[in-house]
Amino acid sequence: MPVGDRLSPIERTWSAGWTAEMLPQPRDTLDRVIILGATPIGNLGDASGRLREALTTAPIIAAEDTRTARQLIRALGLEAQPQLVALHEHNEEAASPALVERARAEDVLVLTDAGMPTVSDPGFRLVQAAVAAGVAVTCLPGPSAVLTALALSGLPTDRFAFDGFLPRKAGERDRMLASVAREERTLVLFEAPHRLADSIEAIARAMPDRRIAVCRELTKRFEEVRRGTAAELVDWAKAGVKGEIVIVIEGAVPVLADLDAAVEQVLRLKAGGMRLKEAAAEVAEATGHPRNALYQAALANPTTA
Template identity: 45%
Template structure:
């Protein structure tokens, strides 16, 4: 990739391409809409929305009459994306919005941004509400360094692999989850990382906004008594640096996975199944991961 320089507000010659504006919308409270966001939507030639019905409600509330309101979402992005880029190249200014929050965060807007950058189109952020950062700043957990995970993979093996790779991550971790998966996700986090501190932020900026702060086990107990409702943002404490150092200095570091398992079989006389379980516990991975590595070897 060759170096490119974007000067967002430099005067453009006649016939130049339009621009792509990424416009933040409220995550629940309409008062979080900024003056600049309203003006940008008013002035845009085209508004592209994840859900045009939802966006039309927002536009109506702020008395915005779009020149064109087009659909752009996960299921049509392959066909719709290039067409939107063509319209921008022809000189149209396009504002992209998601259902809530910032476009391109856990959102197909990131693919449209990539196409725009490749086409030399200026991409301009119109900042505003964001659920993950809103949850982080009220969590009480460290905010100096953090990592955004988004939604965890649905497949067990993919989720286990990702969580294992993050076991030694010392930064605060942010992720999103739906109400029907939140309990399973907390159970997976506890199994992979132990009983860490966590904050469950629910219905942010809305009337029933709620934060549950505690350990993973405490929050699981809470959800058993208070069934999950609404979308959740999870803020999870990073790994304890002392625990990370202990794992990195562990006696088994120089052993292969097969040698690690054999150690328990020979030295402690346990079954292969139990030896694999112990090795998985040492390494902070699932027994399934140990089995797969040994099977390949």
């Protein structure tokens, strides 16, 4: 029998490269911290063992919505009676100093309604205040709508950017999308279901033929991922979509850093028989350089007849 078959589960874990230091470690009871706790984004089964322990032992919980925090404790079947304090976008700046001072004497667990605190959710200002005051901050990793959608999208995951919610107003949304249209990293965005169709149409205008994935109700019973170009998904979105929405957008084709190289490409196409305007348009589409800039530079080149 192979040696690996005689190993216990923990020993097999160690044999894969883990060490004893990676097992749960006891904390010094004098070491008080602010704890950022990632909560389930839909499926309660995603609540980690560390989160359950923190919910049970933390004397104070700073929650985006105290009612949601109570519901989570009950739903997980935990017997805990922590002090619940509201920490949301409207009071975070004012509430943070007092919470930081309390964290000098007792642990403060920070929760948002779903997912990781500070990521498009309250918690960032509290962490800033804690760092400035020299109070320790730690994190209980766990569910993240951003990473879950990115993993399911089928789009490149090696480099990505997260830009939170799209602007609500059409003009601001169009300007924002225009500003990121040449972003080469995969882009992750949040959107409300009642604005989804308008947003997908705006993406289609700003980034024609760009692949996207629309992920909704992640980890929940009716989880769904729709993939295609923005234009291909408009009719689906207009039919009505419910639930929490994450949009993942393919990055742009890399722009040539050297304009001269792009102009040379235009000139090669012209030398091959293509009209100058058509050559400039083709290279502009491929490189991201403005079509008119390429046309004027090629026109000024001495080799252009």
